[in-house]
Amino acid sequence: MQQTESFKKRIDKALHNEQARINFRSGMSGLMTKRATQFNDDQELQNMRDHARAIRSYSLSHLPELLEQLEQKLVSNGIQVHWAENSKQANEIIYQILKKADAKTVVKGKSMVSEETGLNEYLEHKDIEILESDLGEFIIQLAKEMPSHIVMPAIHKNCKEVAELFKKHFPDLPYTENIEELTLMARNILRDKFVKADAGISGVNFAVAETGTLCLVENEGNGRMSTTTPNLHIAITGIEKVVARLSDVPPLFSILTKSALGQPITAYFNMISRPRPANEKDGPQHVHLVLLDNRRSQIRMDDELLDTLRCIRCGSCINHCPVYVQLGGHAYGTVYPGPIGSVLEPQRLGLDKIGALTSACTLCGACGEVCPVQIPLPKLINRLRAESVNSQRSEAQISGKGSLRKMLEANTWVLWKWIYANPGLYRVFRWAARRFRKLSPNRLGGWTQYRTAPVPAAKSLQQLAREEGFSNE
């Protein structure tokens, strides 16, 4: 139960951070409004979601074949492919590639999978300078923080906080709270790094098996810089990101940017299919792809939980979550926050480690309604809640099953089930509850912290109905 206590502590801390809460509220409202402007025809939106879901479902049902096809295409295009079962293997592979190339400085485009493996920390320990180049990621790297949102990593900071951070790290530059000037500062600092970097690391939004193409979606141009300027490019992605055909890309790309940012398209769509050909003058001469499992193949074993892997990481479930908007991303304590985090992380890390995340959900259903690939998030959260308190051996292969089971709670439900299933017992219980209503406890843990305890009514509903003249119950 230690995880529950530490989750509560993080929640408490988050709720007392007034500034961050204001930043989250305005950030999420903005993203929700912008998304809505992109989908003004419900039927069309539904068609788009059906199509996107079908593409992703096909990918998952044909995953081994598609991965082999992807590998074969990439290799014949000249891109080297590596497989990693877990974070440790992925980090080690990347380090070995860098070491072999004698690469000391690395610029990085945004990649959630690299957050998942803790790549930055790993490489820093090996004395490799790794610099985040996405503006939001750059800011939180300076602050030594985790992303608080998968698309907008620095959404918890306002311009004043960013200004102070820049002043601290770059004391020679003039202090400014002007967002344009801050952005320009970051541009200048990072341009110099792009010129000097030995290698670039990026994530992948879609990997196309048909052609061996890695697709990157971005607005800033740092992704293009990281994948074009240095002579070595290493991309890292989860094995689920593969799609079968090039023609699957436009519908996914379109619903991704509309759902994530409320933009019809991003400034750049970067498709990489091979290293620099002999007669070309720029682009990396060496390109690698690291395919990471990290329990994804395990998640895929379960016919219901498999849906988790359809995710295209747009973040719209997070933007629409009434719990996330109050807490922000850091309270979750995981790489992926919000609804998708509450579903993915307990499966990735174990219910015994982080299963408590599922308890924060109100089951309002907003996340499932906006998900562009129709992941039934509320249903999956409920399923994981059940798995976390289930004592019976279920089919599910989730580590930490039943780890949140509490004896008192479990026994209370067993007792209640027994009473409720026996009419005689139930009548005795009802009579006792009314007769001794004054004796019902007025301290009920968390419930009575902010509310008064419920007291059984003097008359039962059955009794009231009878008095009103309903003859037939």
Added chain:
Amino acid sequence: MNNARENILNHLRTNRKTNTPLPEAIFPEDNWEREHKITQISERMQAVHTEVHRIPTDGMAEWFQQQLPLRKLNRVLLGDNELANTIESSMPPSIQVTRYLRDIEEWKQELFQDIDAGITSTFGAIAETGSLILWPNHEEPRLMSLVPPIHIAVLKADDIYVSFAEAIDKQQWGNYMPANALLISGPSKTADIEQTLVYGVHGPRQLIVLILE
């Protein structure tokens, strides 16, 4: 490390999922009139801060002749093709022309510091989303449209498709993909600080599109 590949694939193979059908690719109606495509792409691009000019094909050289000095774009980067030759031949002497002829390793610092604008052709464009298609190659390398603070792109009006799906289909991308294919839909931008939109983060601050008719 080779075990990882087999372990992952074996794990995936042990659980063969029910065969979900592959959905038909969607093609939006591509019967837009040429004029409609031009106005659509112009509107879309202008909405995200892109400057769009419609000019007659034989007026292109003149546009550069007038506009580059006027905008004080004195150091321009050209590729190694017909388009570059045409533009350079009519360039006023005040403009310093650099051709992208060397490997990037030989002049990286110079490219980052000493160029005001990069001028490229395009492989086509998409009306629906206001996007340019670029397939950089040995004549027009990848960094031309990324590093200089201003990118000027020349687009032939006949090369505009309605949708991305249509471009992939008609241009038969499936047969051969270049090292790098790009969609560019406006200048570089960010909203990472307080969701405030700022143009020109890492890529060009300004995108100018010349539609040749």
